[in-house]
Amino acid sequence: MEDTCIYEVNGDKNGLRIVDGYNKIEQGYTDYMRDESNVYGSGVKRIYFPTSISNLVYAVREALDNGESLTISGGRTGICAGAVPYGGYIISLEKMKRVLKIWKDGNGNYLLKAQSGIRLNEISNILRNRIFSGIEVDEKFLEEKKRYFYPPDPTETSATLGGTVATNASGARTLYYGPTRNWVEELTVVLADGRVLKIKRGDIKGEDGVFRIPVANGGYFQVPVPRYNIPKVKHSAGYYSRKRMDLIDLFIGSEGTLGVIAEVTVRLVKEPDYLYGGVLFFDNEVDCIDFVENTRREFSPLALEYFDASSLNLLLAVKRDQGPTSEIPDYSENRYAVYLELFKNHYEDFIKLLDRFERYLFKYGIRSDEVISALNKRDHGRLKKFRHQVPEKINSIIAERKKSIPSLHKVGTDFSVPNGKLREMMSFYRETLNQSVIEYYIFGHIGNNHVHVNMVPHSEDELQRAKILYRRFCEMAVKLGGSVSAEHGIGKLKKEYLRILFDDSTISQMKKIKMTLDPEGMLNPGNLF
Missing domain, CATH: 3.40.462.10 (FAD-linked oxidases, C-terminal domain)
Known part of the structure; x- marks a missing residue:
């Protein structure tokens, strides 16, 4: 499956660890009830620990069938309570931490594809120490004498790749390299209905007010294109918007409200000599x-x-x-x-x-x-x-x-x-x-x-x-023309400030996009809105 489209994957429990029961979770899994905001959640009935896309699909469909919400948990390094659950189920992505492939694209860039639960310091360690066992690696990359790295530079290096994509994370070197958004080339996302969306940058641009996404078994799925202005500054607050917008940018910075990020492909560059x-x-x-x-x-x-x-x-x-x-x-x-x-x-x-x-x-x-x-x-x-x-x-x-x-x-x-x-x-x-x-x-x-x-x-x-x-x-x-959140996102704690930045019409556009992709409001409830 090379091009952007929505396709079906059979859900599979094989390799999927499930922890059931409110009391068991409250007593033995308290770390999953909070993030670095030190806000504590409650009422969680089940935690899934998937290792594959098919595991993720199984978990999402089961939650949908049972009418339960899903809170997405990565490194839990956020400070806006975005990963703090209030009831329902949790999907922890911590077991999805493999680098899958490193290769050169048609533009001469080296790309790295990884599962979303891998931490940034793990990617750095693999690249710096050339630990490529079990990874499909381009022979040309193996022959490179210079070291390559992934440029986004969040302060918290224990953050997961998927979490940094979900918040469009940035850090000190964002001044030169730009935020996470600038480096993401492909995403694989499990949608709220259990289907899988593969997105390749450049494949689908918003036209006539919609993104028209091909469906593998025929037809198209249409998602509204954001039509509002966002601050022209460092910014991570609400859904992204720009003219001739790329579909992939809708999901980057969406804080887990539009789909569960399963796999991420990013560009690498040479380390400064x-x-x-x-x-x-x-x-x-x-x-x-x-x-x-x-x-x-x-x-x-x-x-x-x-x-x-x-x-x-x-x-x-x-x-x-x-x-x-x-x-x-x-x-x-x-x-x-x-x-x-x-x-x-x-x-x-x-x-x-x-x-x-x-x-x-x-x-x-x-x-x-x-x-x-x-x-x-x-x-x-x-x-x-x-x-x-x-x-x-x-x-x-x-x-x-x-x-x-x-x-x-x-x-x-x-x-x-x-x-x-x-x-x-x-x-x-x-x-x-x-x-x-x-x-x-x-x-x-x-x-x-x-x-x-x-x-x-x-x-x-x-x-x-x-x-x-x-x-x-x-x-x-x-x-002054700035943003209410430059890098940490909105989560559950800063929703009122999003409304200082954007008027009711803009918030309504965002909610329409959310309802199109997640009509039951199942994914990360309480984030953004």
């Missing part, structure tokens, strides 16, 4: 923004990340606690920082790049010996750990406070704004937060005009005030 990473320090936030905006134009960096003074001071406290064994570098208090990555694939070009960058820094009054730099694998690892310790420390702070007040949680933003609007958004954050007297930290993907404001309350009153501020920030981001 020469990579530079650096942390640069500034006296204030305005200088950081100046540097980011100019550097985007001058250098096409892989990544540009931001840390405000509170975030860096937090890490200095961690360094003091860790003592002399700490790998957190030395720097002064009350500074601001930008982390960036630059690369070239030829040594001579790389040396020229570093020389040019050193001269560029001189214009900002920054000497190269004041920069924390990484040129080898070990130092790159240290800088990556350094970057990730900010959210880890914030999470540990709120976990400690929850011991006294269990209802407490951090309130973190995920808003993005267009180029040219970041200064205004950052000013609004600062003015509003400084008046609130709530503890907060700002860090994240500044290169995409997408920073995370983490408000860390001490009390229930502060938590409620933080939620009010979150809504105000959301409204401002939308006013």
Whole structure:
């Protein structure tokens, strides 16, 4: 089956593990009742652990016949409760974790096809260490001297491939490579009626308001094409829409509401041969923004990340606690920082790049010996750990406070704004937060005009005030032409904010698409709507 179409597959229990019973699940499978949002679900009657498409088809058809909802569970690394179940059945994709094939397409790109439950770090390990046993691999790929990798760079590398497709996930290197959507070439999806849809990018474009999908035994299945505008920024909120839209893009970012992603084919690229990473320090936030905006134009960096003074001071406290064994570098208090990555694939070009960058820094009054730099694998690892310790420390702070007040949680933003609007958004954050007297930290993907404001309350009153501020920030981001969710999706927790971004007419279009593909509302109920 090479082209895009809907076809029948016989459901099969062979190899399908099923856990039955509310009490058994409540007692022994509590991890499947939550995700990283720390919201807990309840009332689940059955969990399926498929290993194949035929297992998936069996599970979906059985749920349909029994009138039960299905919550799709992958790595459960999301923070919007998208994988949190409320009754019905769960399909856990964790056993569907095989890489199936690596080959070269007609355009000279290497493609990797895998089951949707494989984790990103598992794909990385297979490619980096060339662990190809049991995988159908093109001989030309085996002969390649350079290593290849899958470019999307979500912070949580334990996320599953299918989960990142379902949320159009992104990360630090999205600045250069773009989000997950840019790298997906084919999907195999089990629909809500148990039929299987194979989608190949480029096969079906929306025309005259519909996608006309061939059915293997004759005829067509028609799905409405979204006809609304979405923000022209980093964006993961609701169903995608664009002119001459490709069918595959409807399913990417749909949060498991339109079908169960079973298999994914993605493009690979060569790893950068020469990579530079650096942390640069500034006296204030305005200088950081100046540097980011100019550097985007001058250098096409892989990544540009931001840390405000509170975030860096937090890490200095961690360094003091860790003592002399700490790998957190030395720097002064009350500074601001930008982390960036630059690369070239030829040594001579790389040396020229570093020389040019050193001269560029001189214009900002920054000497190269004041920069924390990484040129080898070990130092790159240290800088990556350094970057990730900010959210880890914030999470540990709120976990400690929850011991006294269990209802407490951090309130973190995920808003993005267009180029040219970041200064205004950052000013609004600062003015509003400084008046609130709530503890907060700002860090994240500044290169995409997408920073995370983490408000860390001490009390229930502060938590409620933080939620009010979150809504105000959301409204401002939308006013500036931005998105209410740049990378984390909507899930069950941010539905009200989707309605700040989109009007009733747009939401109605989305619901019509959902009803066409899932008329019983069986798949991931509570997500998006």
